[in-house]
Amino acid sequence: MAYMAAETPVPSLSSMIADTPDADKYSVCVHCGFCLEVCPTYQELFDENQSPRGRVYLIKEAAEGRLSLDAAVIDPVFTCLDCRACETVCPSGVQVGALIEEARGQVHAEQLPRGINRGLEKLVLRHIFPYPVRLYAIGGLLKVYQRAGLRWLVRRLGLLRILPPHLREMEAVLPAVKARPALQTLPPRMAAQGVRKATAALFTGCVMDVLFASINEATARVAVRNGLEVVVPKQQLCCGALQIHAGDRQQARDLARQNIDAFLATGAEYVIINAAGCGAALKEYPELFRDDPEYHSKAEEFSGRVRDISELLVEVGFEAPTGRVERTITYHDACHLCHAQNIRDQPRRILRSIPGLKVVEMQDSERCCGSAGIYNLIHPQMAGQLLERKMDDVPEGVNAIAMGNPGCMLQIRVGAHRRHQDVDVLHTVELLDMAYAEEAR
Ligand code: SF4
Ligand code: SF4
Numbered sequence: 001m002a003y004m005a006a007e008t009p010v011p012s013l014s015s016m017i018a019d020t021p022d023a024d025k026y027s028v029c030v031h032c033g034f035c036l037e038v039c040p041t042y043q044e045l046f047d048e049n050q051s052p053r054g055r056v057y058l059i060k061e062a063a064e065g066r067l068s069l070d071a072a073v074i075d076p077v078f079t080c081l082d083c084r085a086c087e088t089v090c091p092s093g094v095q096v097g098a099l100i101e102e103a104r105g106q107v108h109a110e111q112l113p114r115g116i117n118r119g120l121e122k123l124v125l126r127h128i129f130p131y132p133v134r135l136y137a138i139g140g141l142l143k144v145y146q147r148a149g150l151r152w153l154v155r156r157l158g159l160l161r162i163l164p165p166h167l168r169e170m171e172a173v174l175p176a177v178k179a180r181p182a183l184q185t186l187p188p189r190m191a192a193q194g195v196r197k198a199t200a201a202l203f204t205g206c207v208m209d210v211l212f213a214s215i216n217e218a219t220a221r222v223a224v225r226n227g228l229e230v231v232v233p234k235q236q237l238c239c240g241a242l243q244i245h246a247g248d249r250q251q252a253r254d255l256a257r258q259n260i261d262a263f264l265a266t267g268a269e270y271v272i273i274n275a276a277g278c279g280a281a282l283k284e285y286p287e288l289f290r291d292d293p294e295y296h297s298k299a300e301e302f303s304g305r306v307r308d309i310s311e312l313l314v315e316v317g318f319e320a321p322t323g324r325v326e327r328t329i330t331y332h333d334a335c336h337l338c339h340a341q342n343i344r345d346q347p348r349r350i351l352r353s354i355p356g357l358k359v360v361e362m363q364d365s366e367r368c369c370g371s372a373g374i375y376n377l378i379h380p381q382m383a384g385q386l387l388e389r390k391m392d393d394v395p396e397g398v399n400a401i402a403m404g405n406p407g408c409m410l411q412i413r414v415g416a417h418r419r420h421q422d423v424d425v426l427h428t429v430e431l432l433d434m435a436y437a438e439e440a441r
Contacts, residue, residue, distance in 0.1 A: 035086035052086035084339035108247030173413035182216035218433035241281035276405035280340035323438025324356035334405035371411035
């Protein structure tokens with residue numbers, strides 16, 4: 001591989017001070033290429049630069065000052081989905097995701113151009129997601145839009161035509177927003193049913209709680225049903241995953257500090273989360289604080305308690321439901337559940353425990369659907385191609401697709417809408433909650 005340095009001097013990664021990509025992460029790549037065939041962007045573009053091996057090489061060259069930090073590096077670094085499929089197959093344990101995030105952090109810190117609407121990204125990630133009041137106000141507006149006939153009027157007048165096609169599709173599949181997020185409606189403490197096994201503090205998330213508050217409510221019910229006392233720390237904020245993906249590590253650290261303090265103060269043995277992307281970010285907080293001795297140890301204590309809800313249910317032992325859910329479903333492995341957290345078996349064990357539920361495995365269920373945080377908003381073409389592949393793999397005859405991540409749920413709803421497929425897109429915990437509810441009938 002030969003890469004040309006830019007003629008105009010631009011910074012290299014080694015010229016910057018904080019959070020530079022670790023040599024001990026990229027130096028272990030042995031260039032074997034095992035990662036190429038699982039990389040979604042390489043599969044679409046057949047360009048070495050858009051592969052894990054190519055990206056690791058580019059980051060190494062830039063970090064060691066042999067390559068300028070220009071478009072030749074920046075584009076592959078930002079075209080990466082951060083899906084971590086490469087990490088699952090890498091024999092050397094290269095932490096491609098962490099390298100990508102650190103490289104993005106350098107680009108963000110230097111405010112280098114990277115071909116996306118930085119103003120829009122800044123508005124969303126800096127000025128909306130970190131502020132629950134603003135986020136919930138948007139949720140309230142969405143609810144009014146959906147329920148007060150505004151949506152009908154906007155569609156009738158053709159006003160949605162001003163939106164690009166991918167945003168029009170997203171609008172079409174938005175779930176009905178609840179009046180209030182679960183962070184506000186759930187009581188701060190819910191007693192365990194039966195013998196208390198442990199206390200779990202519920203992380204409600206931001207996208208999950210605005211668009212899918214009912215899944216947070218289902219998560220709390222299912223946890224309580226299985227002997228967990230559930231507490232809901234009201235001081236929690238967005239996890240910072242989207243900020244980390246965008247390279248805004250400072251904002252992510254600010255959010256992480258507040259979350260760590262709020263959750264450790266509860267004294268709960270576990271922190272439960274039902275969004276794969278947020279769960280992976282929470283478990284990786286220590287990486288964010290590697291240069292901060294005080295918060296690094298707190299982050300380790302906090303992250304050691306974080307469990308995906310499916311992971312914790314299997315760990316503490318969940319009660320198999322007796323209620324029936326008569327459906328034929330398939331399961332999509334969210335990247336940040338399977339590749340980033342190695343959680344594959346637990347959701348399937350839960351699904352297979354439900355009477356009446358027929359689970360049909362999906363081919364390449366671990367391939368990214370193209371959602372990847374806000375990737376589908378800023379790279380609609382690549383995200384659209386990956387969504388087509390994902391929908392091609394949905395087995396015939398299923399009437400629901402289960403998964404454990406809100407971003408994937410929205411993206412796959414778009415896929416089903418595009419193909420006029422009559423399938424429900426559900427969270428794993430919703431299906432278990434439905435089965436428990438059926439017992440009472
Ligand atoms: S699989 Fe791992 S070691 Fe092999 S080329 Fe890819 S990143 Fe490098
Ligand atoms: S994280 Fe995903 S998109 Fe990025 S290099 Fe690895 S496999 Fe490819």
